[in-house]
Amino acid sequence: MAATERMAGKRRLANALPLFVLSPSLLMVTIGVYGFMLFSVILSFTGSKMFPRFVFTGFDQYERLFSNPRWGVAVQNIFIFGGLYIVLATILGLGLAILIDQRIRAEGAFRTIFLYPMALSFIVTGVIWQWLLNPGLGLERLVQGWGWESFSFKWLVDPQMAIYTVVIAGVWQVAGFVMALFLAGLRGINTEILSAARMDGAPTHKIYTRIIIPALRPVFLTAFVVEAHLAIKSYDLVVALTKGGPGFATELPSTFMYTTTFTRNEMGLGAASATVMLMTLAAIIIPYLYSELRHERRG
Amino acid sequence: MSVAAETVILRRSGSGVNLARFAVYALLIVAAAVFLAPLVSMVFTSLKSMDEIRAGNLLSPPGAVTLEAWATAWNSACISVSCAGLKGYFLNSIRMVVPAVLLSVGLGALNGYVLTKWRFRGDNLLFGAMMFGCFIPFQIVLIPMAFTLGKIGLAGTTAGLVLVHVVYGVCFTTLFFRNFYVAVPDELVKAARMDGAGFWQIFTRVLLPISWPIIVVSVIWQFTGIWNDFLFGASFAGGESQPITVALNNLVNTSTGVKLYNVDMAAAMITAAPTILIYLFLGRFFLRGLMAGAVKG
Amino acid sequence: MASLDIEHIGKRFGQVEVLKDIHIGIGHGDFLVLVGPSGCGKSTLLNIIAGLDTASSGAIRIDGKVVNDLEPKERDIAMVFQSYALYPSMTVAENIGFSLEMAGMPKEERKKKIAAVADLLKIGHLLDRRPSQLSGGQRQRVAMGRALVREPKIFLFDEPLSNLDAKLRVEMRTEIKKLHARLGATIVYVTHDQIEAMTMATRIAVMKDGILQQFGTPADIYDRPANTFVATFMGSPAMNLLDAEIVTHGGRPALRLDGVDGDAAILPIPATAGAVTLQPGQKVALGLRPEWITEPGTSRSREVHSLPFTVDVLEPTGPDIFLALRLGAVEVMGRLPADAQVQAGETRILDIDYTKAVLFDRQSGQALYARPQPAQAAA
Structure with missing residues (x-):
């Protein structure tokens, strides 16, 4: 009797061990992700300024947020920046992947060259491009030196154009990573399908447009999710490249949230902007995660 | 093929x-x-x-x-109020990145092991919940994290930054290890159980020795991610514990009068050097592992 | 060496019942083969015996002692896996010695045991290699070595030969059988290959959809299949099932084959089914193994019937010829020695050996035997 009890006890312990091992991570994720998320959402319904004060003000902060001109610029910019960033990085990444997939010499060297920007901090990228695009000594002088005397390139200090410099630097940094995603996708295509298409007499460009690119659909989805996620989170790049300026011409939701909360001590308003960011990202990520996990369970 | x-x-x-x-x-x-x-x-x-x-x-x-600009950037460039160059901040980053990488990779490996080889009811849901943690915009946790770090006495310290990077890094490392261990046949674990190995012995003797490809991927990912981080460093580090990315940004923005582009560039190179070197030496493994993990669907 | 009793084992995964009331007992030194198509529950049953999975109901007894609550390592059982499951990071010697190490055996003693097992399996020269440096057959031997070194009460094999090429599979089959004879070990062996089952087992359990279809000796299973599933699953080419109806012919019950015209359609009730009560008009199937079809005058059987067959196709296998035959409109497989005088396209008289012919009820699929199944009676 005692022996079986001991055995049962041992068994219970053995069953509890895996959960015990998970528990530190579970604790961190429960508090650090979900608890904090909830905390911020709650704060967004309060009138907190420099410190959290749980005086609820309903949707006041959201009303203030959407009538704030800086937030308006930030939203407009995230659409310009995010849209261009996603489209350009995808096109460039796919193009580079297709080129690299032509069984070229020195494939490894090319891959390394396209990918190294991914290893850099956004701050480093921002500092580099601040130098490259500076109106006095940068690209402008280089092109003028090549003989195009009247060439002018002052986007970095032009409120209308500054956001596009962020796009350029961002695409330069991420394109290689997108290329790697597409390259992996290309290498995963069943080559017998390509042979079959060839036997059916399809010319090369048709094979790309009709078979290969449609087969890369899941990679497009992955690339989109990764790019959208990076775009919405982008903070460092803007800080290092333009500091949100000139004026607040390159304000993004992420920089808005930071300055509002920590510089201008409008915590409730900052929390409201963070909540809007979270909702936007969740709308993209949750369906993606759901389909990924469901896909896996079927497989 | x-x-x-x-x-x-x-x-x-x-x-x-x-x-x-x-x-x-x-x-x-x-x-x-x-x-x-x-x-x-x-x-x-x-x-x-x-x-x-x-x-x-x-x-x-x-x-x-x-090499004057390099020397200046390392030793004597002005960052905020002090003019002692990047070297102290470089060490700060190392002190932050080493424990944060070790802890997050170690926890991720254990989580991946449990989530694939000791399945339990609801484990997939749990994993999905953790994966969502990889993707949240960190702005949503900045305010509560700042208060929590203050409450537990870690505000402005390297230990606080390590904690923050472990919390949000463990989601990624768990994802990596879980996807790796899912492909390891369950029969291997069954065989070890038949041979009398327990929970820890199976992990250390059977799974860990074959995990080096994913360990490399996780270490590179975490190292570059944490070394390159700016948001957490800027939000939670005090002047004494600031990581090098924050210092670089301050250095570039502190230069009064004439902008010293050569010093800026040398400072940027110093900041980028560790991750670039890691990428050059281990990039191949990283790419291979990432391709296997990221583009499964 | 031990006896094993599988007592009314059931297993559910949520709504799905993957094992239903499995009841099998084997004695010391028996070689039990669990055979069935994929998804029949045989591997689940093996995992339950091993302790890697738990039963929803019923008990497993080893030497009479219930082991349901024991961990795998406490059951004194060793297992050989389909993928071999060798530890990739360990050498062959470390693989074989791992269980001994886990049990805390001193290094010197371990070394001796590993050497003895390696000697037995002729893998002594491989001890320092890693699994990735071994061929499929060598991996198979190492996996067996890992099981043998523990000298367990019971060996479990989960489709151990299915990853080998055909030639090696036959070699290893013989080797495992020799090993069984030499060690006198109790073995439970899972396979979907009916030839493996027939050649190796002392007892066979045929399973389908989580239900035990028949349990008995290989001869029982082959000659006296319990139902049409067992009849067609065991044996290759499969047993022919000729649809027929019970009629009264000359005042006695007889069979009339469907799709056959004239006198040839009428056959007597097989002796195996002699005393079973058959109703005129009952739909039945006549089971005939291909090798029971012979050239006239060559059979030593007590009861043969001659019937006119049309030869459609010949498939020589070397020692035998498989024949795709037609009896009226009914397709029948035959198996004759290689020197048989038959040609495609001809219609000729062939004998059918009727002594072992089996009658099945077409509705239930159950065999209709005059004498109850010996093994079933025991169970």
Whole structure:
């Protein structure tokens, strides 16, 4: 009797061990992700300024947020920046992947060259491009030196154009990573399908447009999710490249949230902007995660 | 099996081939030049004096190579109020990144092991909940995290930063290890159980020794991610514990009067050096692992 | 060496019942083969015996002692896996010695045991290699070595030969059988290959959809299949099932084959089914193994019937010829020695050996035997 009890006890312990091992991570994720998320959402319904004060003000902060001109610029910019960033990085990444997939010499060297920007901090990228695009000594002088005397390139200090410099630097940094995603996708295509298409007499460009690119659909989805996620989170790049300026011409939701909360001590308003960011990202990520996990369970 | 071999067969034979080949290489070389130009310009500029920078252009090679800008950036450049260069901040970053990488990778490995080999009811849901943690915009946790770090006495410390990076890094490492261990046959674990190995013995004796590819991927990912982080460093580090990315940003923005682009570039190079080196030496493994993990669907 | 009793084992995954009331007992030194198509529950049953999975109901007894609550390592059982499951990071010697190490055996003693097992399996020269440096057959031997070194009460094999090529599979089959004879070990062996089952087992359990279809000796299973599933699953080519109806012919019950015209359609009730009560009009199937079809005058059987067959196709296998035959409109497989005088396209008289012919009820699929199944009676 005692022996079986001991055995049962041992068994219970053995069953509890895996959960015990998970528990530190579970604790961190429960508090650090979900608890904090909830905390911020709650704060967004309060009138907190420099410190959290749980005086609820309903949707006041959201009303203030959407009538704030800086937030308006930030939203407009995230659409310009995010849209261009996603489209350009995808096109460039796919193009580079297709080129690299032509069984070229020195494939490894090319891959390394396209990918190294991914290893850099956004701050480093921002500092580099601040130098490259500076109106006095940068690209402008280089092109003028090549003989195009009247060439002018002052986007970095032009409120209308500054956001596009962020796009350029961002695409330069991420394109290689997108290329790697597409390259992996290309290498995963069943080559017998390509042979079959060839036997059916399809010319090369048709094979790309009709078979290969449609087969890369899941990679497009992955690339989109990764790019959208990076775009919405982008903070460092803007800080290092333009500091949100000139004026607040390159304000993004992420920089808005930071300055509002920590510089201008409008915590409730900052929390409201963070909540809007979270909702936007969740709308993209949750369906993606759901389909990924469901896909896996079927497989 | 690579699709490359097949695309060669796909290509038309005859005179079109050489022209097409030429176009492929021409495009690749132009693209490579564009991708490399910023790095080249950064290196050249960091080796020039300011006079030479004003005289030349972005891509003109340095005439008289000088390491002065590097020395300044390392030892004496002004960052905020103190003028002691980046070296202290470089050490700060190392003190932050080493424990944060070890802890997050270690926890991720254990989580991946449990989630694949000791399945329990609801484990997939739990994993999904953790994966969502990889993707949240960190702005949503900045305020509560700042208060929590203050409450537990870790505000403005390296230990606090380590904790923050472990909390949000463990989601990624769990994802990596889980996807790796899912592909390891369950029979291996069953065999070890039959042989009398317990929970820890199976992990340390059977699974860990075959995990080095994913360990490399996780370490690189975490190292670059944490080394390159700016948001957490800027939000939670005090002046004494600031990581190098924050210092670089301050250095670039502190320069009063004339902008010293050579010092900026040298400082940027110093900041980028560890991750670039890691990428050059281990990038191959990283790419391989990432491709296996990221583009499964 | 031990006896094993599988007592009314059931297993559910949520709504799905993957094992239903499995009841099998084997004695010391028996070689039990669990055979059935994929998804029949045989591997689940093996995992339950091993302790890697738990039963929803019923008990497993080893030497009479219930082991349901024991961990795998406490059951004194060793297992050989389909993928071999060798530890990739360990050498062959470390693989074989791992269980001994886990049990805390001193290094010197371990070494001796590993050497003895390696000697037995002729893998002594491989001890320092890693699994990735071994061929499929060598991996198979190492996996067996890992099981043998523990000298367990019971060996479990989970489709151990299915990853080998055909030639090696036959070699290893013989080797495992020799090993069984030499060690006198109790073995439970899972396979979907009916030839493996027939050649190796002392007892066979045929399973389908989580239900035990028949349990008995190989001869029982082959000659006296319990139902049409067992009849067609065991044996290759499969047993022919000729649809027929019970009629009264000359005042006695007889069979009339469907799709056959004239006198040839009428056959007597097989002796195996002699005393079973058959109703006129009952739909039945006549089971005939291909090798029971012979050239006239060559059979030593007590009861043969001659019937006119049309030869459609010949498939020589070397020692035998498989024949795709037609009896009226009914397709039948035959198996004759290689020197048989038959040609495609001809219609000729062939004998059918009727002594072992089996009658099945077409509705239930159950065999209709005059004498109850010996094994079933025991169970």
